[in-house]
Amino acid sequence: MSHFIDRRLNGKNKSAVNRQRFIKRYKTQLKRAVADAVNKRSITDIDSGEQVGIPSKDISEPVFHHGQGGTRDQVHPGNKDFMAGDKVPRPEGGGGGGAGQGKAGRGGKGEDDFIFDLSREEFMDLLFDDLELPNLVRNQLIGSTEFKSVRAGYRTSGAPNNIDVVRSLKGAIARRTALGAPHRRRIKEIEAELEGLLALGVAEDDPRVLALRDELDRARTRIAALPFIDTFDLRYQSFVQLPEPTSKAVMVCIMDVSGSMDQARKNLAKRFFILLYLFLKRNYDRIEVVFIRHHTIAQEVDEQEFFYSRETGGTVVSSALNLAYDVLRERYDSSVWNIYAAQASDGDNWDSDSVVCRDLLAEKLLPLMRYFAYVEITPRQHQSLWYAYQEIAGAHRHFAMREIAGPEDIFPVFRDLFKRQPA
Amino acid sequence: MSSRIISDSSEWTFPLLERFDREIGHLAHNVFGLDTYANQIEVIGSEQMIDAYSSVGLPINYNHWSFGKQFVSTEQTYRRGQMGLAYEIVINSDPCISYLMEENTLTMQALVIAHACYGHNSFFKGNYLFRTWTSADAIIDYLVFARKYIASCEERYGQAEVELLLDSCHALMNHGVDRYKRPSPITMAEEQRRQAERADYIQSQVNDLWRTIPSFGDDDAPDADARWPAEPQENLLYFIEKNAPLLEPWQREVVRIVRKVSQYFYPQRQTQVMNEGWATFWHYTLLNRLYEEGFVNDGFMLEFLQSHTGVVFQPNFDAPYYSGINPYALGFAMMGDIRRICESPTAEDREWFPDIAGGDWRKVLDFAMRNFKDESFIAQYLSPKLIRDLHLFAVRDDDRAEAIEITAIHEERGYRTVRQALAEQYNLGSREPNIQVFNVDRRGDRSLTLRHYRHNRRPLGESVDEMLRHIRRLWGFTVRLEGVDDNGRVQLLGEL
Numbered sequence: 001m002s003h004f005i006d007r008r009l010n011g012k013n014k015s016a017v018n019r020q021r022f023i024k025r026y027k028t029q030l031k032r033a034v035a036d037a038v039n040k041r042s043i044t045d046i047d048s049g050e051q052v053g054i055p056s057k058d059i060s061e062p063v064f065h066h067g068q069g070g071t072r073d074q075v076h077p078g079n080k081d082f083m084a085g086d087k088v089p090r091p092e093g094g095g096g097g098g099a100g101q102g103k104a105g106r107g108g109k110g111e112d113d114f115i116f117d118l119s120r121e122e123f124m125d126l127l128f129d130d131l132e133l134p135n136l137v138r139n140q141l142i143g144s145t146e147f148k149s150v151r152a153g154y155r156t157s158g159a160p161n162n163i164d165v166v167r168s169l170k171g172a173i174a175r176r177t178a179l180g181a182p183h184r185r186r187i188k189e190i191e192a193e194l195e196g197l198l199a200l201g202v203a204e205d206d207p208r209v210l211a212l213r214d215e216l217d218r219a220r221t222r223i224a225a226l227p228f229i230d231t232f233d234l235r236y237q238s239f240v241q242l243p244e245p246t247s248k249a250v251m252v253c254i255m256d257v258s259g260s261m262d263q264a265r266k267n268l269a270k271r272f273f274i275l276l277y278l279f280l281k282r283n284y285d286r287i288e289v290v291f292i293r294h295h296t297i298a299q300e301v302d303e304q305e306f307f308y309s310r311e312t313g314g315t316v317v318s319s320a321l322n323l324a325y326d327v328l329r330e331r332y333d334s335s336v337w338n339i340y341a342a343q344a345s346d347g348d349n350w351d352s353d354s355v356v357c358r359d360l361l362a363e364k365l366l367p368l369m370r371y372f373a374y375v376e377i378t379p380r381q382h383q384s385l386w387y388a389y390q391e392i393a394g395a396h397r398h399f400a401m402r403e404i405a406g407p408e409d410i411f412p413v414f415r416d417l418f419k420r421q422p423a
Numbered sequence: 424m425s426s427r428i429i430s431d432s433s434e435w436t437f438p439l440l441e442r443f444d445r446e447i448g449h450l451a452h453n454v455f456g457l458d459t460y461a462n463q464i465e466v467i468g469s470e471q472m473i474d475a476y477s478s479v480g481l482p483i484n485y486n487h488w489s490f491g492k493q494f495v496s497t498e499q500t501y502r503r504g505q506m507g508l509a510y511e512i513v514i515n516s517d518p519c520i521s522y523l524m525e526e527n528t529l530t531m532q533a534l535v536i537a538h539a540c541y542g543h544n545s546f547f548k549g550n551y552l553f554r555t556w557t558s559a560d561a562i563i564d565y566l567v568f569a570r571k572y573i574a575s576c577e578e579r580y581g582q583a584e585v586e587l588l589l590d591s592c593h594a595l596m597n598h599g600v601d602r603y604k605r606p607s608p609i610t611m612a613e614e615q616r617r618q619a620e621r622a623d624y625i626q627s628q629v630n631d632l633w634r635t636i637p638s639f640g641d642d643d644a645p646d647a648d649a650r651w652p653a654e655p656q657e658n659l660l661y662f663i664e665k666n667a668p669l670l671e672p673w674q675r676e677v678v679r680i681v682r683k684v685s686q687y688f689y690p691q692r693q694t695q696v697m698n699e700g701w702a703t704f705w706h707y708t709l710l711n712r713l714y715e716e717g718f719v720n721d722g723f724m725l726e727f728l729q730s731h732t733g734v735v736f737q738p739n740f741d742a743p744y745y746s747g748i749n750p751y752a753l754g755f756a757m758m759g760d761i762r763r764i765c766e767s768p769t770a771e772d773r774e775w776f777p778d779i780a781g782g783d784w785r786k787v788l789d790f791a792m793r794n795f796k797d798e799s800f801i802a803q804y805l806s807p808k809l810i811r812d813l814h815l816f817a818v819r820d821d822d823r824a825e826a827i828e829i830t831a832i833h834e835e836r837g838y839r840t841v842r843q844a845l846a847e848q849y850n851l852g853s854r855e856p857n858i859q860v861f862n863v864d865r866r867g868d869r870s871l872t873l874r875h876y877r878h879n880r881r882p883l884g885e886s887v888d889e890m891l892r893h894i895r896r897l898w899g900f901t902v903r904l905e906g907v908d909d910n911g912r913v914q915l916l917g918e919l
Contacts, residue, residue: 002444002462002540003518004437007471008525014474015494022491025586061489062594062886062893064856070881071821075845077748078739079816079832087826088818114492115499 023122027129029054030116034126035411038275050123053113128279131418133249135370135398136338147241158236171233176226183219190216249338249370250288251280252324255306256345258295258315265377268404269344270307272375275414276342277303290327294320296350300327317349317385318356325364334368341365342373342417347383354384362392366399373417374401427717433726435529440464443533444540450712451541456785457705459544460559461518464536468525473497475512475522482520483566485573485680487589513539515547515691517559530726533719537709542702549793550697552690562687568614569680576673588674591893592660592681597855599660599682600689622672655859655874659894660685662860668869669899678897693796693851700754701792704762707731707755737813748845753813757800760809761788771807797849805842807833817844822880853878861905870901875916877908883916891919 023030033052082088118126154167194212202209253273257266280287291306292298295313298320324341332339349357366372376386386401393399402413429446430439444464451457467475477494478484514520521539523532547553577585592599656662660682664675691698710727713719737752738745761779764772765787768780779787791804816832817840831837831844847853861874873894875883887904895902904916 002441002448002464004440004444005463005465006437007465007467010467010471012468012470012474014471015477015491017486018477018488018491019494020491021486021488021582021586022495025488059492061590062889063597064858064875064890065884065886066856067882067884069822070877071819071879072881073830073844073847074818074820075748075815075841075848076740076745076818077737077813077815078741079814080739080741082816082829082832084829084831084834084837086829087824088829089826090820114496116495117499117502 026054026059027126029058030118031126031129033116034118034123035415038127038411039407051115051117052123053115056114059114124278124282128282130420131279131415132283132420133280133338133340133371133418134421136249147243149239150242152238152240154235155238156235158238162236162239164235164237167235168229168233171235172229175230175233176228179226180223183222187216187219187223190219248286248288248336249284249340250290250328250332251276252290252292252327252339252341253277253306254292254294254298254320254324254341254343254345256295256315256317256320256343256348257293257309257312258346258348259312260315260348261312261346261377265346268377268407268410269375271407271410272344272404272414273342274307275410279414279418288332290324292320292323292327294323298323315349316353317345318353318360321357321360321365325360328365328368339369340371340373341369342375344375344377345385346378347376347385349383349385351384354388357385358388358392361389361399362395366392366396370398372396372399374399375404375413375417376401377404379405428720429718430529431720431722433528433530433722435527435532439529440466440523440532440536443529444536446713446718447533447537447541447709450709451537451545451705454712455705455708456789457541457545458548459519459541460516460548462540462544463518463520464523464540465520466523466525469501472512472522472524473501481566481684482514482563483570484684485570485589486577487593488586489590489593511535511539513543514562515543515553515557515559515687516562519544519547519559528726530723531730533713533723534706534710534727534730537706538702541709542705543698545705546694546698546701546792549789550690550694550796551794552693552796556690557687565614565683569684572618572680573677576677580673585677587896588677589681591896592678594890594893595659595663595897596681596685598858599658599685601658601661601686618676622676650862651865652860652863655861657857657859658682659858659860659873663894663897666863667898670897690796693798693849696750696754696757696797696849697792697795697800698754699751700756700758703731703735703751703755704758704788707759739814748848756809756813757804758788760806761791761804764806769808775806776804798846798851801849802842802846805845807835807838810838810841815841815845817841856881856883858904868901869899870903871898872903872905874913875904875906877906880909882906887917888919891917895919 030052033054034050037050037052154164190212194209194216197206197209197212198204253276255269255273261269277289280289289303291301291303293301293306293309293311294315294317295311296316296319297313300323301309320343328334328339361372374389376382382403389399389401393401400417402417404410404413429442444462448462451459473494475482476497477490484490511524512522519540521535521544523535527535547557547559553559573585573589652662660678663670664678664682667675670678710719710724714724735749735752735755737749762784764776764780765782765784768776773780791800795803810833814833817830817837818827819830820827831840833841857876857878859874859876860871862872864870864872871894883906891902891904901918903918906914906916908914
């Protein structure tokens with residue numbers, strides 16, 4: 001009559017498709033929510049999953065329903081001291097679950113945001129959707145190629161770590177079967193003969209029987225002597241190297257850590273670079289990042305020091321640009337590498353240095369680069385560096401400069417700098 | 424005696440479940456005379472339960488973002504522990520599919536088996552609404568067909584296109600129900616064959632309807648301004664499916680699928696109190712009987728009763744977590760009350776229910792289950808005693824008055840008013856706005872006029888504009904919504 005079925009092992013993610021569609025449909029709202037969320041985060045946990053909320057009214061599914069007003073009769077339980085004909089002041093919010101009942105979102109959240117749990121992957125996808133490094137050129141065009149190992153069947157020689165065990169043992173079985181076949185055939189014949197003789201009543205110690213038994217033993221020994229595995233059986237997985245176009249790119253991050261950059265501004269700069277760093281790590285497999293921090297002197301540092309060190313001093317911006325130039329010349333040939341740079345500063349510079357910076361950029365650095373982005377973190381008047389850079393921006397299309405006044409600007413500016421250009 | 428106890432552990436195993444099912448089934452069929460479909464009991468995990476939730480409880484459904492939204496919100500509230508999952512989902516199909524959740528204890532599984540596999544199941548099989556409106560043996564097949572069909576539409580016409588159409592259809596889902604005509608059950612193969620036929624046929628009919636070439640000897644000319652359709656139509660989706668001028672055949676079929684699914688759920692929306700009350704009454708009765716016969720021990724009963732009382736708890740109107748009348752509580756109380764009226768009627772009961780007082784409670788309950796829906800069930804069977812027990816009172820909220828008025832309480836002169844008001848509260852016809860197709864301007868701009876017939880001066884909510892957009896998307900030409908008040912005055916509510 002009744003039939004029990006254990007479905008526990010069936011697929012769990014029946015709703016995955018619908019969930020994806022939901023995300024896709026509300027991508028714009030989610031993106032906005034993700035951008036907001038990123039602004040609110042502390043520097044250390046920017047790349048985690050997150051609960052984001054989108055307004056319920058944006059995703060509501062309309063139906064015809066009654067609005068407020070008119071006459072409605074309701075029955076409620078638990079009367080204590082009401083009498084028929086009593087007048088009661090109208091309670092706030094629609095009379096204890098009157099007509100509004102059931103309209104509130106499931107779980108009674110009502111008009112609140114619809115909360116969405118995004119995994120880290122989904123979060124980053126939305127965060128960096130539609131962004132790319134501008135002017136990236138595939139390296140093959142420049143003439144250098146990378147290689148990738150690709151499987152290419154089997155061969156009989158190779159390194160021991162490439163031995164294909166299954167293939168080799170299959171070969172061994174085939175070899176043993178083939179080489180043992182004549183002996184096995186002989187064994188069968190002898191056994192038949194022996195049986196015939198014994199059936200005729202020939203005695204066990206009859207010379208014919210003894211001879212046959214002797215031969216039988218020898219044949220069996222021959223079979224047993226076949227090696228289980230032979231070098232002849234070994235098969236190796238074969239790999240060939242296929243040339244693969246890759247885009248080798250390097251990003252030079254230049255951050256001003258001078259005394260004029262107070263803690264708040266340093267944080268803004270760090271946020272900007274963290275976004276940049278995450279974006280690069282996520283969207284580009286092989287990218288190198290050079291971190292340069294400077295006050296009066298510039299230093300190349302590692303990621304850890306770049307984001308967390310507290311050293312400080314005066315400001316000479318050209319020191320950083322010089323160092324960047326040296327690093328590039330030494331390690332990153334611009335004919336092989338796509339070179340990018342991002343610089344963050346409050347624009348405060350040693351007075352005569354801004355002109356030096358301008359010339360350095362225009363003459364030495366920009367010709368090597370695909371893209372140079374400068375963000376100035378200042379709520380105040382611009383200083384000499386900004387005006388010096390403005391001259392460059394006028395003359396070079398691959399130079400971009402933006403201004404960040406507060407945390408809310410970071411993500412928009414970031415998106416703006418790296419948004420996908422129409423091809 | 425103790426040797427009869429099925430198990431004293433709270434861990435369930437398949438053999439134990441089968442044992443429980445056998446005993447409960449035996450009681451249900453042979454002792455209490457319940458008539459059920461065969462049961463298909465599926466054990467699933469909690470994630471699968473959330474999946475099942477989000478496709479509105481159907482085991483298979485087409486893909487749509489709104490189900491994803493449901494899934495996300497269910498998953499959220501469940502993860503945060505704001506909501507326990509229902510212990511069971513049961514599907515009105517033949518065989519009747521019920522889901523048991525892996526995480527539950529043996530007691531809870533037994534409770535669910537009694538509740539869903541014998542309670543709901545017999546209700547699905549017996550109640551006239553389900554018998555009339557749903558075809559239990561065809562629904563799974565139909566859903567398989569619907570899913571495939573919509574997937575193939577997505578392939579051919581693009582997911583975005585299909586999604587827009589489904590959005591609009593979903594918006595009108597509650598107005599996609601035939602209230603008077605009986606749909607005939609058909610199998611998937613037949614549905615597919617007919618679907619192709621229908622597509623061709625409908626398209627030719629629609630074209631005919633909109634034919635603009637004048638025919639000679641036209642007798643219709645004089646009544647060019649007669650309304651069409653002659654009678655107002657309440658099934659908006661059906662009307663659109665058959666008559667919308669611009670829909671492609673596949674679009675009509677999609678409208679039809681949504682309409683069919685809506686029709687399938689229509690009885691459930693009308694029998695919430697009865698259906699849950701019936702199932703709750705039976706799990707209570709069946710498990711108590713198991714206890715009396717010594718199949719389960721005291722621990723089992725305590726766990727069961729704790730869960731049962733939680734389900735049938737009715738907070739008072741002034742409690743902070745009050746959210747209307749709990750259908751489980753009301754239904755269970757009414758079913759139990761009917762049994763009481765049969766078994767030990769008072770003088771009052773004999774006066775109010777002369778035909779059932781002192782009768783065979785099994786027959787009376789069976790009759791009630793088969794022939795009523797919430798509205799009529801309450802109007803027929805809500806007894807004065809129950810009104811007193813629940814301290815029910817009726818309130819009138821008239822926006823023209825300063826204060827709300829208590830119109831009746833649990834006293835002699837109030838019983839009928841309370842009963843009437845409560846029954847009305849479950850009348851789908853007055854709970855949902857009454858919107859009908861009033862006119863189509865066939866000769867002119869092809870505009871569609873809908874009318875909202877107001878009941879007790881209750882206006883439509885703020886969704887009108889959005890709804891008009893959806894209807895316009897389906898109809899393809901101007902859509903107008905008029906409101907008709909209690910005095911018959913007509914007023915334009917919106918036009919798009």
